[in-house]
Amino acid sequence: MRLAKFIRTEMEAILQAWTEFADTILPTEYMSESGLRDHAREMLLAISEELESSQTDAEQTAKSKGGGPAGQEQTWAEVHGSDRQSSGFSVVETVSEFRALRASVVLRWTSAYPKIAGQQLKDLTRFHEAIDQAVAESLQHYATVKEKETRLFGAILRASPDPISVLDLDGRFIYINKATAELFALESKKIIGNTVSDLGFSFAAGFQKNLQKVRTDQTGYRGKFVQKFASDKGERFEYLLAPVLDKQQKTEAMVCIIRDITEQTILAEKIWYNAHYDLLTGLPNRGLFLDRLEQEVKHAKRNEQPLALLFMDLDGFKEINDSLGHEAGDKLLIAVAQRLTDCVRSEDTVARLGGDEFTIILCGTKNRSDVKWLAQTIVDALSAPFDIANQPVQISVSIGVSFYPTDATSAAPLLQAADHAMYDAKKTGASQICFARKP
Incomplete structure (x- = not known):
């Protein structure tokens, strides 16, 4: 056959x-x-x-x-x-x-x-x-x-515009593309064989730690770092690490892809800032203030600590704004914000709720007398003349004060109590301080 x-x-x-x-x-x-x-x-x-x-x-x-x-x-x-x-x-x-x-x-x-x-x-x-x-x-x-x-x-x-590299099990570079060399502003021969620690990068410790995690766990890792390279190409970066496995499913190398996210990060931060801060004074706005008040009330409750809230309204601001113009009024609000910030500690929160209304959250204030002293300090600070449009401008402030947990045990009622106290101060006259009425 x-x-x-x-x-x-x-x-x-x-x-x-x-x-x-x-x-x-x-x-x-x-x-x-x-x-x-x-x-x-x-x-x-x-x-x-x-x-x-x-x-x-x-x-x-x-x-x-x-x-x-x-x-x-x-x-x-x-x-x-x-x-x-x-x-x-x-x-x-x-x-x-x-x-x-x-x-x-x-x-x-x-x-x-x-x-x-x-x-x-x-x-x-x-x-x-x-x-x-x-x-x-x-x-x-x-x-x-x-x-x-x-x-x-x-x-x-x-x-590829993204820097791509391959590193051995000890984190030494064994391959880099052109974009990596350009980002690091180093010749390839000065990168190959070295680790990010050898190259003196500030993010090296965390990067090396994550490399070992990828090597051991055999899973990808996405991280971020901040670094100002000599190439001046961005300063905020995202990186992806991935293991390279051999036929026995053992890690034989790691791949790293870096992406410049400087513009996106700055834009995101700007959007977040605009959503949470007053664009005129740079102080926290109403939304961020309410969030911080909620957090501070929770913190005070957990630690059984007192909390004081000051609600302030400028006296006669409308007349100044009308007579000198809105530009002068804006400069006055900026100057007021700075003086209020100078009166408190770094851990306290000064916020502008809108118009000529300001608030201050005082953390861990145990004595009523201390709060009254600070409120009087603010009255005195704002009574000093402001140099606006090359002329001295004087203004006063009415302050309402409420306490946690004496006047309220949650954020919204605490703010309402301070607001009512501020209106009581205004009825009394300029430069007055009033504490919340007992419920």
Whole structure:
């Protein structure tokens, strides 16, 4: 029987033997068993067709040396090499498929025909030549595709505007792209082989710690750092670390991608600032004040500490604003905010609620007399003339005071009590201080 016909007749038995052998040498994660069998079947059918084709002496000589017909379209072996490279097979694994295929066919053939001679021997020789040629074509195409992939990947890395690097298990740079060298403002040879600590970067300690976490946990990590590089390219950065695993699922390196987020961060901070601070005076606005009051009341409750709240309204501000103009009024509000800030401690909160209304949160104030003294200090500070529009301007303030937990045990009632006390002070006259009435 001719070998081509034998292969077709004994296809299932050959595939069974091939599968048993292939399972010992091929990684099962790449393809399903049915996928591998179908691929092997196609290879065997292609070889069978080749065995049945006519062959000149020159073609036979070329085949014996691993060469095929010149100028023909892409062969099945070349397709195989390309497929195996893209599927993640190694070179050894790719060759092993052919070894398994050769072994399964030859074992079955020689078992059926122990004494091979004549045409059967020629068929077997042509079969070996076909396998050898297929291996050569497959590996050549595998290498071509691999080289192209490497070249394209390298081009992507070089062209990437984001700094990309690969670090070894000790955190030393073993690869950097052009963007990394430009960001660090260092030549590649001065970066490769060094750690971020060796390069003297301020974020090194945290970065190295996170590298070891990625190495151990084999999970990605996203972090941020602030650094002013010599290149003057940004100062706030986000970085992504990811492990590179070998076939034994052990970490063999780490990849780092850095992204400049300076503009986004500054914009986000500006948006947040505008939403929480008074744009004229720079003091916390009503929203941030209410949030801080809530937090300070909770803190006072947990620690069983008192809390005082001052609510202030400027006396006669409208008349000054109308007579000197809004620009002068704005300058006066800015000056008032500065004097109020100078009167309190750094841990206290001075806020502008809007218009000419201000508040102060006094933390941990135990004595009522201390609060009254501070309120009087504020009255005296604001009564001193302000230099506005090259002329002295005088103003006074009415102050209402409430206490936690005496007057209220939550933020909103505490603010309301101080507000009512402030109106009582206004009714009494300018530059007055009133404490909240007992409920």
